[in-house]
């Protein structure tokens with residue numbers, strides 16, 4: 001009897017935890033949506049369907065399902081990138097290329113320990129490249145080209161992101177040296 005109650009309690013806790021984690025990923029996606037003006041391309045992002053089926057969202061198959069990819073390429077998104085995205089801690093792919101997003105790249109993206117692909121190219125992101133991105137040590141592809149980023153490129157990026165196979169930073173306004181990152185990836189903005 002007592003055993004049965006304990007098992008029941010255990011599974012209740014598990015169910016509650018799953019519900020909490022899921023609610024948090026959904027809230028994070030809604031925080032992202034709240035900061036962008038989407039021109040109706042995020043119309044499927046409503047409570048009539050599970051967030052794992054929202055356009056551009058891919059979830060893992062484990063329980064609780066976690067968001068592993070957010071791919072919204074060429075969706076006419078404008079506005080800023082919510083720092084809340086740093087809470088999608090299972091994210092492996094973030095691809096928001098060819099939109100009109102602006103403002104800074106949030107430092108919180110450094111919390112995405114599983115991130116492999118970051119494509120924010122062809123937007124209007126400004127400010128400096130966050131040092132925190134050097135925490136995404138599994139990153140294999142980083143495309144930040146064709147934005148308005150400036151300042152120096154943190155040495156830690158080249159030093160710590162040892163899995164990088166492709167990086168493009170061209171068509172920005174970076175200045176200075178870029179240790180650890182081969183020249184051909186950072187063609188200077190000005191001759």
Ligand SMILES: *[C@@H]1O[C@H](CO)[C@@H](O)[C@H](O)[C@H]1NC(C)=O
Pocket residue numbers: 043044045046047048049
């Ligand atoms: C909610 O999303 C569904 C697709 O999942 C879409 O068909 C429906 O029009 C949306 N509802 C609203 C109110 O936007």
Ligand SMILES: *[C@@H]1O[C@H](CO)[C@@H](O)[C@H](O)[C@H]1NC(C)=O
Pocket residue numbers: 024031083084085086087108
């Ligand atoms: C991330 O999640 C935590 C816990 O739910 C919350 O307190 C925090 O505000 C979230 N971060 C952002 C940037 O939304």
Ligand SMILES: *[C@@H]1O[C@H](CO)[C@@H](O)[C@H](O)[C@H]1NC(C)=O
Pocket residue numbers: 086107108109110111132135
């Ligand atoms: C940036 O990285 C530092 C060190 O890892 C961490 O303490 C800090 O919370 C990160 N900032 C954000 C906004 O996640």
Ligand SMILES: *[C@@H]1O[C@H](CO)[C@@H](O)[C@H](O)[C@H]1NC(C)=O
Pocket residue numbers: 071073095097117118119141143
């Ligand atoms: C981002 O998505 C677009 C459209 O699917 C694709 O062409 C591009 O290669 C993706 N970026 C990366 C780095 O995979």
Ligand SMILES: *[C@@H]1O[C@H](CO)[C@@H](O)[C@H](O)[C@H]1NC(C)=O
Pocket residue numbers: 122123124145146147171
């Ligand atoms: C440079 O970046 C801007 C802003 O994203 C873009 O409009 C322009 O087409 C890019 N130029 C080239 C040559 O890719």
